[in-house]
Amino acid sequence: MTSALRFLCCGAKCLGSSGKPGKEGGSSKKAITGSKSKRGSGAGAQKAVDTTFYGPRIFTYKELTAATKQFSADELLGRGAFGSVFKGTLSDGSIVAVKQIAHDSNQGEREFLAEVSIISRIRHRNLVQLQGWCHEKGNLLLVYDYMPNGSLDKLLEGANGAEKNPGWDMRHSVLRGVACALSYLHEECQQCVLHRDVKPSNVLLDENFNPHLADFGLARLIHHTTDNVQTTIIAGTRGYLAPELSQVGKASTKSDVFSFGVLTLEVATGRKALDKSQPENQAVSLVDQVWRAHEQHVLLSMADPKLEGAHDPEKMTTLLQMGLFCCHPDPEARPPMSFIRQWFIQEVPLPALPPVKPRVTYVLTPPSPPKLALPAPEAKLAIEGPPPKALAIEGPPSEKKAGTPNGTSTTPSPIDPRSPALRSPATRSPLPRSPATSTTTSREHDKSTTTSTSTSSQSEQNQPQANGK
Known part of the structure; x- marks a missing residue:
């Protein structure tokens, strides 16, 4: 017995549907008394209402064998892809249709599970009603309304x-x-x-x-x-x-x-x-x-x-x-x-x-492959160059205006077009230039400027001497 079949059988027993109505675990009746019964009148008492849930139940193989007369050919109603259907008469006189799944059909077992798990939970006047099933000694049987x-x-x-x-x-x-x-x-x-x-x-x-x-x-x-x-x-x-x-x-x-x-x-x-x-x-x-x-x-x-x-x-x-x-x-x-x-x-x-x-x-649209988590592209470095004067050059603390709080000026400073404030986040440099690098670059720039100026002055002094000669 497969685990799925064992689960279905255990579920049916837990619901109390393994016995016939009227036997132990199968029936419960509740009498509902009308308003007139409170006055002591017997005419006002309503009849007992049967509240039993008559759902699919588990049949025994012996019971279904007797109902179909040993699955006689005289009781055969038809044949399908996975088995045969027989007419059966239960011990209480009710007539049912018994579907016997073929023993050598793997698909028949899946059909059996689908029938029991789906049709047993739905109710409609235009759907055939499942009375129960039997899984005993390797036999798979389904019982329907005739x-x-x-x-x-x-x-x-x-x-x-x-x-x-x-x-x-x-x-x-x-x-x-x-x-x-x-x-x-x-x-x-x-x-x-x-x-x-x-x-x-x-x-x-x-x-x-x-x-x-x-x-x-x-x-x-x-x-x-x-x-x-x-x-x-x-x-x-x-x-x-x-x-x-x-x-x-x-x-x-x-x-x-x-x-x-x-x-x-x-x-x-x-x-x-x-x-x-x-x-x-x-x-x-x-x-x-x-x-x-x-x-x-x-x-x-x-x-x-x-x-x-x-x-x-x-x-x-x-x-x-x-x-x-x-x-x-x-x-x-x-x-x-x-x-x-x-x-x-x-x-x-x-x-x-x-x-x-x-x-x-x-x-037929093939399923799309799973998207891999690719690393984010590295941000491009900003254009190298000296910092804008309005942002890099700061005045001495003594030049702060006294009319504003903390001595700061309220006049907006001009913004250079190359200012990081106007750059998009993708083009900003992730590594800001360190102050030491900026100082070194400034000193080298001043040194080169001084050398160029002294060379120019010396050439100007030598020029009149050449003319004098």
Whole structure:
């Protein structure tokens, strides 16, 4: 048992959800008495209200084996990428769906952990409810609510005996429910949930054909401010993957929107996301077919012929346009799921689609290398030269004016353009000239001046003698 699985099991036991409701650690009832009960009237007493939190619990392998009749083929509901789903009847008579993860699937264990950690903490009327799980003797089992009408793809194919040809109202209701579920996952949960595998086979229908989004094995939790997650493996189903995933490898809420757009086009047209009658390398996607019909102004011709015209042409056209709007090649042009949910409820107007399918180039921006802390450049030395007279020459203390405090003068002294006060901080000399150096330079300057003067005087005295000769 991995450490992650051990943590989940211990967490469930700490919550007291390991037993059935009504047993030890599983139920607690609290009677709430009305105001009339204070008067002694029995009619005013309210009934006991059950405040028990019925959350996911841990099942035993023996219990689930008996519920599924030793995982009999007669109870098999379907097979997935990582396991099989069986119909089970618990000891209390309730019917559940038991998903058995394949033993030789490493990805199946990650799917198991994702399902338990994500779907066990969210509640929505259009999300499938997790009843519990089992990790015993190397077996990984997930227990869900049983959906008697199967999945949406079977309904569209006519495999469900109860309703072979779903009408317009049912299709519209199913899409509205899935849109509400995705809007809840993207914007209303404490952390944003990316489903990453939205398709008809993961939409289950209850006894009233209400949709429930299922299969959170590929889901990821991200912060609302992040809006994307970098993935090393492209997760999802071919035909429903957003085009930018294969280029940049970043899943986001907009990639879920693209998958929902493909789902919408499947429900409206009754066709598969990929035409499997063609070779795999030449398979024509449903999105391209609908875009081509839109460019040729024959969008209504893509409506499902099984409806036999029992639909509003204007509403069908708008639904197909909404599907293309969600499948826009540019992720930034796709609407958020909250807008799609509002469109299904209030029928808000859609933005205008481009007349032809846009061409978008996806560029993967490599991460910028970390910036090194380079040393600051050395400041350039100031121009060498004698100090300005106004700042270097100071008068004797006896010449200070007596009319000002401390004998200082209030008349501003002229400032030389080379004064350090007018230099920028970058050009100031970091090492000021020492007084000894200034004195030495001044003495050498005076000495050279005296030598030059004496030489000049001697030459002037010799000049008349030369003229006299």
